[in-house]
Amino acid sequence: MNNIQMISQPTASLPTNKPVELYIFIDPLCPNSFAMQSMLRKLQLEYEHYFSWRYVLSTKLTSLNCLSNRIKGCLSGDELDITHPALPSIAVKAAELQGKRAGSRYLSKLQEHAALQTKNVLSHTALTEIASEVQLDMNEFTVDFGSKEAAHAFQCDLYITREMEVNEVPSIVFFNENVEDEGLKVSGLYSYEVYEHILQEMIQEQLVRQPLPTLDELFIRFQTFTTAEIAAIYQIAESVAERELKKRMLQQKIERFIKDDIALWRQKGSFQSL
């Protein structure tokens, strides 16, 4: 697998503070937002010494306004399951109250379930199960999910979306260190090179790229990938990526989950169920 690292460069001294801020606007259920993940992961792997980032949930208001069906469950309150298009976003914000990393772990899992249709991610019960799958502090999550703090956090995200005039997901807004400069808004999803180029423009010096980790290290950091993501990160053909992944599956290091034409790979034993 070491041959896959050929595009890496020697690491020069890296800046200690992060001069660029990224605001990444997504809708947790939008397939294009999910598709942006591999670009983001690669950007983090190679250039995270230059930028801090956060997700902003810009769930479409139209989908929030539609009243969803209430499913009557058993009479006990715990088992009464509700579904609503805003619930996934509020759940992500509730997860985020345990830190940004917890929030993005939760979001990835949610997007996986949505992509593979393994759970009805609009349902309260399923969203709570996901929290336990990614090992959140469940005492807090259960309280936070229904709390006004999570709702308020979600409202703040919608406020930022309006303030930065973002009207498409996914979008990214870049800010550099120079407070006189305007932020740069990139609406839509572009190839990796486009973002690399913008980062370069914001920093105004030659970017120093961190070498990509090996495939095994990659799985430790992010746990789950599609074949296409692995191919995109290492810039190799999907067939090559698949062969490498299968090798690791035979070595019992990772396991595969297939739904329709999406293959998802994840580190063995990292999660109990999907």
Next chain:
Amino acid sequence: MSVTIYTQSSCSSSRKALKWLNENNISYNEKRITSQPLTLAEFKNILSMTEDGTDEIIATNSNDFKNLDIDIEQLSIQELYTLIQKYPRMLRSPILLDEKRIQVGYNEMDIRRFIPRKVRAFELNALQKLAVE
């Protein structure tokens, strides 16, 4: 929306940050956590802005923290919150946040991020846009 700044008494960094906010006409709410304990909601709001929960906000070299001799990683959020209420000085100071970001401690470069900025669209060729079928 405005900036919230959590300060501690006799902390020079807190004073510097307040001075900077005043000089730059940025409206803020100050809360001195050494006299008025953090609420759980405030604490969680701070956590939500941090990268990995606690590392960034705990003053690991403070006497309060050293005397406690605990492993932060092992604590639940509730346990940590209870400790912080009791020993507010185990938090770094000041902590500034608005709805977009958090800033821990005072740094004259980084605090400038709180100055409001405009956003413009970056012009890209629409043909380059990737679509997901």
